[in-house]
Amino acid sequence: MAGTPAVVMRLVASAFAVAERAGGIARKVMRSGDLGIVEKTGANDLQTLADRLVQKSICASLSQHFPKVTIIGEEDLPAEAVEEELIENGQSEEILQKPCPSEYINIKEEELVVWVDPLDGTKEYTEGLLDHVTVLIGIAYNGKAIAGVINQPFFNYQLGPGATLGRTLWGMLGLGAFGFELKEVEGGKCIITTTRSHSNKLVADCVQAMEPHDVIKVGGAGNKIIQLVEGKASAYVFASPGCKKWDTCAPEAILNAVGGKKLFLHVCPQ
Known part of the structure:
Protein backbone atom coordinates (compact mmCIF):
# COMPACT_ATOMS: atom_id res chain seq x y z
CA MET A 1 0.00 0.00 0.00
CA ALA A 2 1.44 3.37 -1.03
CA GLY A 3 2.22 5.81 1.74
CA THR A 4 0.90 9.33 2.09
CA PRO A 5 2.61 11.75 -0.34
CA ALA A 6 5.12 14.16 1.14
CA VAL A 7 3.80 17.48 2.42
CA VAL A 8 5.36 19.47 -0.41
CA MET A 9 3.81 17.20 -3.05
CA ARG A 10 0.38 17.57 -1.47
CA LEU A 11 0.88 21.34 -1.35
CA VAL A 12 1.82 21.49 -5.05
CA ALA A 13 -1.15 19.25 -5.92
CA SER A 14 -3.47 21.57 -4.01
CA ALA A 15 -1.89 24.68 -5.53
CA PHE A 16 -2.56 23.26 -9.00
CA ALA A 17 -6.27 22.75 -8.27
CA VAL A 18 -6.53 26.14 -6.56
CA ALA A 19 -4.83 27.86 -9.53
CA GLU A 20 -7.38 26.35 -11.90
CA ARG A 21 -10.24 27.67 -9.77
CA ALA A 22 -8.48 31.04 -9.68
CA GLY A 23 -8.39 31.11 -13.47
CA GLY A 24 -12.14 30.50 -13.52
CA ILE A 25 -12.67 33.41 -11.14
CA ALA A 26 -10.62 35.74 -13.36
CA ARG A 27 -12.68 34.75 -16.39
CA LYS A 28 -15.97 35.19 -14.50
CA VAL A 29 -15.06 38.72 -13.41
CA MET A 30 -14.05 39.61 -16.97
CA ARG A 31 -17.37 38.28 -18.34
CA SER A 32 -19.29 40.36 -15.81
CA GLY A 33 -18.00 43.58 -17.36
CA ASP A 34 -17.42 45.14 -13.92
CA LEU A 35 -13.71 44.80 -13.12
CA GLY A 36 -13.88 46.80 -9.89
CA ILE A 37 -10.66 48.69 -10.66
CA VAL A 38 -8.88 50.75 -7.99
CA GLU A 39 -5.48 52.45 -8.16
CA LYS A 40 -2.99 51.42 -5.48
CA THR A 41 0.02 53.68 -6.07
CA GLY A 42 -0.79 54.99 -9.54
CA ALA A 43 -2.13 54.27 -13.00
CA ASN A 44 0.41 51.49 -13.56
CA ASP A 45 -0.32 49.82 -10.20
CA LEU A 46 -3.91 48.65 -10.30
CA GLN A 47 -6.08 46.23 -8.36
CA THR A 48 -9.28 44.64 -9.65
CA LEU A 49 -12.08 42.57 -8.20
CA ALA A 50 -10.37 39.55 -9.76
CA ASP A 51 -7.16 40.30 -7.81
CA ARG A 52 -9.12 40.44 -4.57
CA LEU A 53 -11.27 37.37 -5.13
CA VAL A 54 -8.44 35.23 -6.47
CA GLN A 55 -6.15 36.04 -3.55
CA LYS A 56 -8.91 35.26 -1.09
CA SER A 57 -9.58 31.97 -2.86
CA ILE A 58 -5.95 30.87 -2.96
CA CYS A 59 -4.99 31.90 0.55
CA ALA A 60 -8.14 30.55 2.22
CA SER A 61 -8.07 27.26 0.28
CA LEU A 62 -4.43 26.52 1.04
CA SER A 63 -4.63 27.70 4.66
CA GLN A 64 -7.55 25.39 5.28
CA HIS A 65 -5.50 22.32 4.36
CA PHE A 66 -2.00 23.54 5.30
CA PRO A 67 -2.47 25.73 8.39
CA LYS A 68 1.23 25.82 9.28
CA VAL A 69 2.43 27.00 5.87
CA THR A 70 3.24 30.72 5.62
CA ILE A 71 1.21 32.24 2.77
CA ILE A 72 2.01 35.74 1.48
CA GLY A 73 -0.13 37.46 -1.15
CA GLU A 74 0.51 40.64 -3.08
CA GLU A 75 -2.71 42.38 -2.16
CA ASP A 76 -3.21 44.00 1.24
CA LEU A 77 -6.71 42.75 2.05
CA PRO A 78 -8.73 42.97 5.27
CA ALA A 79 -9.24 39.80 7.28
CA GLU A 80 -12.79 38.61 6.61
CA ALA A 81 -14.85 35.50 6.04
CA VAL A 82 -14.33 33.87 2.65
CA GLU A 83 -17.34 32.74 0.63
CA GLU A 84 -17.64 28.97 0.30
CA GLU A 85 -17.75 29.22 -3.49
CA LEU A 86 -14.17 30.51 -3.44
CA ILE A 87 -12.80 27.51 -1.55
CA GLU A 88 -11.08 24.74 -3.53
CA ASN A 89 -10.60 21.39 -1.79
CA GLY A 90 -9.33 19.37 -4.74
CA GLN A 91 -5.83 18.17 -5.56
CA SER A 92 -4.15 17.12 -8.79
CA GLU A 93 -3.97 13.33 -8.77
CA GLU A 94 -1.29 13.46 -11.45
CA ILE A 95 0.99 15.45 -9.15
CA LEU A 96 0.26 13.21 -6.17
CA GLN A 97 1.47 10.25 -8.22
CA LYS A 98 4.85 11.87 -8.91
CA PRO A 99 7.82 10.80 -6.77
CA CYS A 100 8.99 13.49 -4.37
CA PRO A 101 12.64 14.46 -4.86
CA SER A 102 14.61 12.97 -1.96
CA GLU A 103 15.82 16.33 -0.64
CA TYR A 104 12.24 17.48 -0.06
CA ILE A 105 10.64 14.35 1.41
CA ASN A 106 11.01 15.37 5.04
CA ILE A 107 10.14 19.05 4.73
CA LYS A 108 7.60 20.14 7.34
CA GLU A 109 4.63 22.43 6.71
CA GLU A 110 6.03 25.20 8.85
CA GLU A 111 9.23 25.26 6.74
CA LEU A 112 7.40 26.18 3.55
CA VAL A 113 6.43 29.64 2.28
CA VAL A 114 3.88 30.23 -0.48
CA TRP A 115 4.10 33.43 -2.54
CA VAL A 116 0.89 34.44 -4.32
CA ASP A 117 0.37 36.90 -7.14
CA PRO A 118 -3.36 36.59 -7.72
CA LEU A 119 -3.29 38.36 -11.08
CA ASP A 120 0.10 38.95 -12.63
CA GLY A 121 -0.45 41.46 -15.40
CA THR A 122 -3.35 43.34 -13.82
CA LYS A 123 -2.82 46.38 -16.06
CA GLU A 124 -3.00 44.15 -19.13
CA TYR A 125 -6.13 42.50 -17.73
CA THR A 126 -7.84 45.91 -17.61
CA GLU A 127 -6.68 46.71 -21.16
CA GLY A 128 -7.91 43.47 -22.70
CA LEU A 129 -4.42 42.04 -23.31
CA LEU A 130 -5.61 38.80 -21.80
CA ASP A 131 -2.84 36.52 -23.06
CA HIS A 132 -0.44 38.44 -20.78
CA VAL A 133 -2.35 37.54 -17.61
CA THR A 134 -1.31 34.76 -15.23
CA VAL A 135 -2.02 33.51 -11.70
CA LEU A 136 1.19 32.71 -9.80
CA ILE A 137 1.62 30.38 -6.83
CA GLY A 138 5.24 29.84 -5.82
CA ILE A 139 6.57 27.55 -3.10
CA ALA A 140 9.85 28.31 -1.32
CA TYR A 141 11.99 26.39 1.15
CA ASN A 142 14.93 27.95 3.00
CA GLY A 143 14.54 31.07 0.87
CA LYS A 144 14.75 29.17 -2.42
CA ALA A 145 11.98 28.73 -4.99
CA ILE A 146 11.49 24.96 -5.29
CA ALA A 147 8.08 24.62 -6.96
CA GLY A 148 5.65 26.78 -8.86
CA VAL A 149 2.25 26.78 -10.51
CA ILE A 150 1.25 29.21 -13.27
CA ASN A 151 -2.31 29.40 -14.56
CA GLN A 152 -3.09 31.26 -17.79
CA PRO A 153 -6.83 32.00 -17.45
CA PHE A 154 -7.23 33.20 -21.04
CA PHE A 155 -4.96 30.82 -22.92
CA ASN A 156 -6.55 30.27 -26.36
CA TYR A 157 -8.84 33.31 -26.08
CA GLN A 158 -7.70 34.52 -29.52
CA LEU A 159 -9.48 31.50 -31.04
CA GLY A 160 -12.78 33.23 -30.38
CA PRO A 161 -16.16 32.07 -29.04
CA GLY A 162 -16.38 28.38 -28.24
CA ALA A 163 -12.66 27.96 -27.52
CA THR A 164 -11.66 26.13 -24.36
CA LEU A 165 -9.90 28.71 -22.25
CA GLY A 166 -7.08 28.34 -19.76
CA ARG A 167 -4.19 26.05 -18.95
CA THR A 168 -1.99 25.38 -15.94
CA LEU A 169 1.78 24.89 -15.95
CA TRP A 170 3.75 23.60 -13.00
CA GLY A 171 7.27 22.62 -12.12
CA MET A 172 9.47 21.43 -9.29
CA LEU A 173 13.22 21.19 -8.87
CA GLY A 174 14.30 17.60 -9.30
CA LEU A 175 11.13 16.65 -11.19
CA GLY A 176 10.94 18.96 -14.20
CA ALA A 177 8.12 21.09 -15.53
CA PHE A 178 4.79 20.12 -17.05
CA GLY A 179 1.81 21.51 -18.95
CA PHE A 180 3.71 22.91 -21.94
CA GLU A 181 6.18 21.87 -24.62
CA LEU A 182 9.73 22.96 -23.84
CA LYS A 183 11.36 24.63 -26.84
CA GLU A 184 14.40 26.71 -27.71
CA VAL A 185 14.46 29.81 -29.90
Missing part, protein backbone atom coordinates in the same frame (compact mmCIF):
# COMPACT_ATOMS: atom_id res chain seq x y z
CA GLU A 186 14.77 28.79 -33.54
CA GLY A 187 18.03 29.42 -35.34
CA GLY A 188 19.96 30.36 -32.20
CA LYS A 189 18.64 33.91 -32.37
CA CYS A 190 18.93 36.29 -29.42
CA ILE A 191 15.36 37.37 -28.71
CA ILE A 192 14.81 39.43 -25.58
CA THR A 193 11.55 39.77 -23.69
CA THR A 194 11.14 42.74 -21.38
CA THR A 195 8.59 45.00 -19.73
CA ARG A 196 5.98 46.84 -21.77
CA SER A 197 4.90 49.34 -19.09
CA HIS A 198 7.79 49.82 -16.62
CA SER A 199 10.70 50.62 -18.90
CA ASN A 200 13.32 53.34 -18.47
CA LYS A 201 16.64 54.31 -20.04
CA LEU A 202 18.61 51.76 -18.03
CA VAL A 203 16.29 48.92 -19.05
CA ALA A 204 16.42 50.00 -22.70
CA ASP A 205 20.22 50.31 -22.64
CA CYS A 206 20.64 46.87 -21.08
CA VAL A 207 18.33 45.30 -23.64
CA GLN A 208 20.21 46.90 -26.53
CA ALA A 209 23.56 45.85 -25.03
CA MET A 210 22.46 42.26 -25.66
CA GLU A 211 22.39 43.08 -29.41
CA PRO A 212 19.12 41.22 -29.86
CA HIS A 213 17.65 40.11 -33.15
CA ASP A 214 14.25 41.07 -31.76
CA VAL A 215 12.64 42.46 -28.59
CA ILE A 216 9.26 41.32 -27.27
CA LYS A 217 7.59 43.73 -24.86
CA VAL A 218 4.88 42.01 -22.82
CA GLY A 219 3.26 42.31 -19.41
CA GLY A 220 3.60 40.00 -16.43
CA ALA A 221 6.62 38.15 -15.05
CA GLY A 222 4.82 34.84 -15.41
CA ASN A 223 4.05 35.53 -19.05
CA LYS A 224 7.68 36.44 -19.77
CA ILE A 225 8.94 33.17 -18.32
CA ILE A 226 6.43 31.31 -20.49
CA GLN A 227 7.96 33.13 -23.48
CA LEU A 228 11.32 31.63 -22.47
CA VAL A 229 10.32 28.03 -21.85
CA GLU A 230 8.22 27.87 -25.02
CA GLY A 231 11.06 29.17 -27.21
CA LYS A 232 9.61 32.56 -28.08
CA ALA A 233 12.44 34.40 -26.31
CA SER A 234 15.93 33.50 -25.12
CA ALA A 235 16.27 35.90 -22.17
CA TYR A 236 14.12 38.13 -19.98
CA VAL A 237 15.93 41.39 -19.20
CA PHE A 238 14.63 43.80 -16.56
CA ALA A 239 17.41 45.97 -15.13
CA SER A 240 15.29 47.82 -12.61
CA PRO A 241 13.85 47.41 -9.11
CA GLY A 242 10.22 46.41 -8.91
CA CYS A 243 9.86 42.63 -9.05
CA LYS A 244 8.73 41.08 -5.78
CA LYS A 245 8.89 37.48 -4.60
CA TRP A 246 5.24 36.93 -5.48
CA ASP A 247 6.21 37.91 -9.06
CA THR A 248 9.26 35.67 -9.29
CA CYS A 249 8.86 32.60 -7.05
CA ALA A 250 6.61 30.46 -9.26
CA PRO A 251 8.24 31.48 -12.59
CA GLU A 252 11.75 31.00 -11.17
CA ALA A 253 10.93 27.49 -9.94
CA ILE A 254 9.58 26.46 -13.35
CA LEU A 255 12.50 28.07 -15.18
CA ASN A 256 15.05 26.37 -12.93
CA ALA A 257 13.23 23.03 -13.22
CA VAL A 258 13.99 22.98 -16.96
CA GLY A 259 17.60 24.16 -16.62
CA GLY A 260 17.14 27.93 -16.86
CA LYS A 261 18.63 30.46 -14.45
CA LYS A 262 17.63 33.74 -12.85
CA LEU A 263 20.63 36.06 -12.55
CA PHE A 264 21.19 39.22 -10.52
CA LEU A 265 23.83 41.48 -12.05
CA HIS A 266 25.37 44.18 -9.86
CA VAL A 267 27.16 47.05 -11.57
CA CYS A 268 29.80 48.76 -9.45
CA PRO A 269 30.37 52.49 -9.94
CA GLN A 270 33.67 53.40 -11.61
Whole structure:
Protein backbone atom coordinates (compact mmCIF):
# COMPACT_ATOMS: atom_id res chain seq x y z
CA MET A 1 0.00 0.00 0.00
CA ALA A 2 1.44 3.37 -1.03
CA GLY A 3 2.22 5.81 1.74
CA THR A 4 0.90 9.33 2.09
CA PRO A 5 2.61 11.75 -0.34
CA ALA A 6 5.12 14.16 1.14
CA VAL A 7 3.80 17.48 2.42
CA VAL A 8 5.36 19.47 -0.41
CA MET A 9 3.81 17.20 -3.05
CA ARG A 10 0.38 17.57 -1.47
CA LEU A 11 0.88 21.34 -1.35
CA VAL A 12 1.82 21.49 -5.05
CA ALA A 13 -1.15 19.25 -5.92
CA SER A 14 -3.47 21.57 -4.01
CA ALA A 15 -1.89 24.68 -5.53
CA PHE A 16 -2.56 23.26 -9.00
CA ALA A 17 -6.27 22.75 -8.27
CA VAL A 18 -6.53 26.14 -6.56
CA ALA A 19 -4.83 27.86 -9.53
CA GLU A 20 -7.38 26.35 -11.90
CA ARG A 21 -10.24 27.67 -9.77
CA ALA A 22 -8.48 31.04 -9.68
CA GLY A 23 -8.39 31.11 -13.47
CA GLY A 24 -12.14 30.50 -13.52
CA ILE A 25 -12.67 33.41 -11.14
CA ALA A 26 -10.62 35.74 -13.36
CA ARG A 27 -12.68 34.75 -16.39
CA LYS A 28 -15.97 35.19 -14.50
CA VAL A 29 -15.06 38.72 -13.41
CA MET A 30 -14.05 39.61 -16.97
CA ARG A 31 -17.37 38.28 -18.34
CA SER A 32 -19.29 40.36 -15.81
CA GLY A 33 -18.00 43.58 -17.36
CA ASP A 34 -17.42 45.14 -13.92
CA LEU A 35 -13.71 44.80 -13.12
CA GLY A 36 -13.88 46.80 -9.89
CA ILE A 37 -10.66 48.69 -10.66
CA VAL A 38 -8.88 50.75 -7.99
CA GLU A 39 -5.48 52.45 -8.16
CA LYS A 40 -2.99 51.42 -5.48
CA THR A 41 0.02 53.68 -6.07
CA GLY A 42 -0.79 54.99 -9.54
CA ALA A 43 -2.13 54.27 -13.00
CA ASN A 44 0.41 51.49 -13.56
CA ASP A 45 -0.32 49.82 -10.20
CA LEU A 46 -3.91 48.65 -10.30
CA GLN A 47 -6.08 46.23 -8.36
CA THR A 48 -9.28 44.64 -9.65
CA LEU A 49 -12.08 42.57 -8.20
CA ALA A 50 -10.37 39.55 -9.76
CA ASP A 51 -7.16 40.30 -7.81
CA ARG A 52 -9.12 40.44 -4.57
CA LEU A 53 -11.27 37.37 -5.13
CA VAL A 54 -8.44 35.23 -6.47
CA GLN A 55 -6.15 36.04 -3.55
CA LYS A 56 -8.91 35.26 -1.09
CA SER A 57 -9.58 31.97 -2.86
CA ILE A 58 -5.95 30.87 -2.96
CA CYS A 59 -4.99 31.90 0.55
CA ALA A 60 -8.14 30.55 2.22
CA SER A 61 -8.07 27.26 0.28
CA LEU A 62 -4.43 26.52 1.04
CA SER A 63 -4.63 27.70 4.66
CA GLN A 64 -7.55 25.39 5.28
CA HIS A 65 -5.50 22.32 4.36
CA PHE A 66 -2.00 23.54 5.30
CA PRO A 67 -2.47 25.73 8.39
CA LYS A 68 1.23 25.82 9.28
CA VAL A 69 2.43 27.00 5.87
CA THR A 70 3.24 30.72 5.62
CA ILE A 71 1.21 32.24 2.77
CA ILE A 72 2.01 35.74 1.48
CA GLY A 73 -0.13 37.46 -1.15
CA GLU A 74 0.51 40.64 -3.08
CA GLU A 75 -2.71 42.38 -2.16
CA ASP A 76 -3.21 44.00 1.24
CA LEU A 77 -6.71 42.75 2.05
CA PRO A 78 -8.73 42.97 5.27
CA ALA A 79 -9.24 39.80 7.28
CA GLU A 80 -12.79 38.61 6.61
CA ALA A 81 -14.85 35.50 6.04
CA VAL A 82 -14.33 33.87 2.65
CA GLU A 83 -17.34 32.74 0.63
CA GLU A 84 -17.64 28.97 0.30
CA GLU A 85 -17.75 29.22 -3.49
CA LEU A 86 -14.17 30.51 -3.44
CA ILE A 87 -12.80 27.51 -1.55
CA GLU A 88 -11.08 24.74 -3.53
CA ASN A 89 -10.60 21.39 -1.79
CA GLY A 90 -9.33 19.37 -4.74
CA GLN A 91 -5.83 18.17 -5.56
CA SER A 92 -4.15 17.12 -8.79
CA GLU A 93 -3.97 13.33 -8.77
CA GLU A 94 -1.29 13.46 -11.45
CA ILE A 95 0.99 15.45 -9.15
CA LEU A 96 0.26 13.21 -6.17
CA GLN A 97 1.47 10.25 -8.22
CA LYS A 98 4.85 11.87 -8.91
CA PRO A 99 7.82 10.80 -6.77
CA CYS A 100 8.99 13.49 -4.37
CA PRO A 101 12.64 14.46 -4.86
CA SER A 102 14.61 12.97 -1.96
CA GLU A 103 15.82 16.33 -0.64
CA TYR A 104 12.24 17.48 -0.06
CA ILE A 105 10.64 14.35 1.41
CA ASN A 106 11.01 15.37 5.04
CA ILE A 107 10.14 19.05 4.73
CA LYS A 108 7.60 20.14 7.34
CA GLU A 109 4.63 22.43 6.71
CA GLU A 110 6.03 25.20 8.85
CA GLU A 111 9.23 25.26 6.74
CA LEU A 112 7.40 26.18 3.55
CA VAL A 113 6.43 29.64 2.28
CA VAL A 114 3.88 30.23 -0.48
CA TRP A 115 4.10 33.43 -2.54
CA VAL A 116 0.89 34.44 -4.32
CA ASP A 117 0.37 36.90 -7.14
CA PRO A 118 -3.36 36.59 -7.72
CA LEU A 119 -3.29 38.36 -11.08
CA ASP A 120 0.10 38.95 -12.63
CA GLY A 121 -0.45 41.46 -15.40
CA THR A 122 -3.35 43.34 -13.82
CA LYS A 123 -2.82 46.38 -16.06
CA GLU A 124 -3.00 44.15 -19.13
CA TYR A 125 -6.13 42.50 -17.73
CA THR A 126 -7.84 45.91 -17.61
CA GLU A 127 -6.68 46.71 -21.16
CA GLY A 128 -7.91 43.47 -22.70
CA LEU A 129 -4.42 42.04 -23.31
CA LEU A 130 -5.61 38.80 -21.80
CA ASP A 131 -2.84 36.52 -23.06
CA HIS A 132 -0.44 38.44 -20.78
CA VAL A 133 -2.35 37.54 -17.61
CA THR A 134 -1.31 34.76 -15.23
CA VAL A 135 -2.02 33.51 -11.70
CA LEU A 136 1.19 32.71 -9.80
CA ILE A 137 1.62 30.38 -6.83
CA GLY A 138 5.24 29.84 -5.82
CA ILE A 139 6.57 27.55 -3.10
CA ALA A 140 9.85 28.31 -1.32
CA TYR A 141 11.99 26.39 1.15
CA ASN A 142 14.93 27.95 3.00
CA GLY A 143 14.54 31.07 0.87
CA LYS A 144 14.75 29.17 -2.42
CA ALA A 145 11.98 28.73 -4.99
CA ILE A 146 11.49 24.96 -5.29
CA ALA A 147 8.08 24.62 -6.96
CA GLY A 148 5.65 26.78 -8.86
CA VAL A 149 2.25 26.78 -10.51
CA ILE A 150 1.25 29.21 -13.27
CA ASN A 151 -2.31 29.40 -14.56
CA GLN A 152 -3.09 31.26 -17.79
CA PRO A 153 -6.83 32.00 -17.45
CA PHE A 154 -7.23 33.20 -21.04
CA PHE A 155 -4.96 30.82 -22.92
CA ASN A 156 -6.55 30.27 -26.36
CA TYR A 157 -8.84 33.31 -26.08
CA GLN A 158 -7.70 34.52 -29.52
CA LEU A 159 -9.48 31.50 -31.04
CA GLY A 160 -12.78 33.23 -30.38
CA PRO A 161 -16.16 32.07 -29.04
CA GLY A 162 -16.38 28.38 -28.24
CA ALA A 163 -12.66 27.96 -27.52
CA THR A 164 -11.66 26.13 -24.36
CA LEU A 165 -9.90 28.71 -22.25
CA GLY A 166 -7.08 28.34 -19.76
CA ARG A 167 -4.19 26.05 -18.95
CA THR A 168 -1.99 25.38 -15.94
CA LEU A 169 1.78 24.89 -15.95
CA TRP A 170 3.75 23.60 -13.00
CA GLY A 171 7.27 22.62 -12.12
CA MET A 172 9.47 21.43 -9.29
CA LEU A 173 13.22 21.19 -8.87
CA GLY A 174 14.30 17.60 -9.30
CA LEU A 175 11.13 16.65 -11.19
CA GLY A 176 10.94 18.96 -14.20
CA ALA A 177 8.12 21.09 -15.53
CA PHE A 178 4.79 20.12 -17.05
CA GLY A 179 1.81 21.51 -18.95
CA PHE A 180 3.71 22.91 -21.94
CA GLU A 181 6.18 21.87 -24.62
CA LEU A 182 9.73 22.96 -23.84
CA LYS A 183 11.36 24.63 -26.84
CA GLU A 184 14.40 26.71 -27.71
CA VAL A 185 14.46 29.81 -29.90
CA GLU A 186 14.77 28.79 -33.54
CA GLY A 187 18.03 29.42 -35.34
CA GLY A 188 19.96 30.36 -32.20
CA LYS A 189 18.64 33.91 -32.37
CA CYS A 190 18.93 36.29 -29.42
CA ILE A 191 15.36 37.37 -28.71
CA ILE A 192 14.81 39.43 -25.58
CA THR A 193 11.55 39.77 -23.69
CA THR A 194 11.14 42.74 -21.38
CA THR A 195 8.59 45.00 -19.73
CA ARG A 196 5.98 46.84 -21.77
CA SER A 197 4.90 49.34 -19.09
CA HIS A 198 7.79 49.82 -16.62
CA SER A 199 10.70 50.62 -18.90
CA ASN A 200 13.32 53.34 -18.47
CA LYS A 201 16.64 54.31 -20.04
CA LEU A 202 18.61 51.76 -18.03
CA VAL A 203 16.29 48.92 -19.05
CA ALA A 204 16.42 50.00 -22.70
CA ASP A 205 20.22 50.31 -22.64
CA CYS A 206 20.64 46.87 -21.08
CA VAL A 207 18.33 45.30 -23.64
CA GLN A 208 20.21 46.90 -26.53
CA ALA A 209 23.56 45.85 -25.03
CA MET A 210 22.46 42.26 -25.66
CA GLU A 211 22.39 43.08 -29.41
CA PRO A 212 19.12 41.22 -29.86
CA HIS A 213 17.65 40.11 -33.15
CA ASP A 214 14.25 41.07 -31.76
CA VAL A 215 12.64 42.46 -28.59
CA ILE A 216 9.26 41.32 -27.27
CA LYS A 217 7.59 43.73 -24.86
CA VAL A 218 4.88 42.01 -22.82
CA GLY A 219 3.26 42.31 -19.41
CA GLY A 220 3.60 40.00 -16.43
CA ALA A 221 6.62 38.15 -15.05
CA GLY A 222 4.82 34.84 -15.41
CA ASN A 223 4.05 35.53 -19.05
CA LYS A 224 7.68 36.44 -19.77
CA ILE A 225 8.94 33.17 -18.32
CA ILE A 226 6.43 31.31 -20.49
CA GLN A 227 7.96 33.13 -23.48
CA LEU A 228 11.32 31.63 -22.47
CA VAL A 229 10.32 28.03 -21.85
CA GLU A 230 8.22 27.87 -25.02
CA GLY A 231 11.06 29.17 -27.21
CA LYS A 232 9.61 32.56 -28.08
CA ALA A 233 12.44 34.40 -26.31
CA SER A 234 15.93 33.50 -25.12
CA ALA A 235 16.27 35.90 -22.17
CA TYR A 236 14.12 38.13 -19.98
CA VAL A 237 15.93 41.39 -19.20
CA PHE A 238 14.63 43.80 -16.56
CA ALA A 239 17.41 45.97 -15.13
CA SER A 240 15.29 47.82 -12.61
CA PRO A 241 13.85 47.41 -9.11
CA GLY A 242 10.22 46.41 -8.91
CA CYS A 243 9.86 42.63 -9.05
CA LYS A 244 8.73 41.08 -5.78
CA LYS A 245 8.89 37.48 -4.60
CA TRP A 246 5.24 36.93 -5.48
CA ASP A 247 6.21 37.91 -9.06
CA THR A 248 9.26 35.67 -9.29
CA CYS A 249 8.86 32.60 -7.05
CA ALA A 250 6.61 30.46 -9.26
CA PRO A 251 8.24 31.48 -12.59
CA GLU A 252 11.75 31.00 -11.17
CA ALA A 253 10.93 27.49 -9.94
CA ILE A 254 9.58 26.46 -13.35
CA LEU A 255 12.50 28.07 -15.18
CA ASN A 256 15.05 26.37 -12.93
CA ALA A 257 13.23 23.03 -13.22
CA VAL A 258 13.99 22.98 -16.96
CA GLY A 259 17.60 24.16 -16.62
CA GLY A 260 17.14 27.93 -16.86
CA LYS A 261 18.63 30.46 -14.45
CA LYS A 262 17.63 33.74 -12.85
CA LEU A 263 20.63 36.06 -12.55
CA PHE A 264 21.19 39.22 -10.52
CA LEU A 265 23.83 41.48 -12.05
CA HIS A 266 25.37 44.18 -9.86
CA VAL A 267 27.16 47.05 -11.57
CA CYS A 268 29.80 48.76 -9.45
CA PRO A 269 30.37 52.49 -9.94
CA GLN A 270 33.67 53.40 -11.61
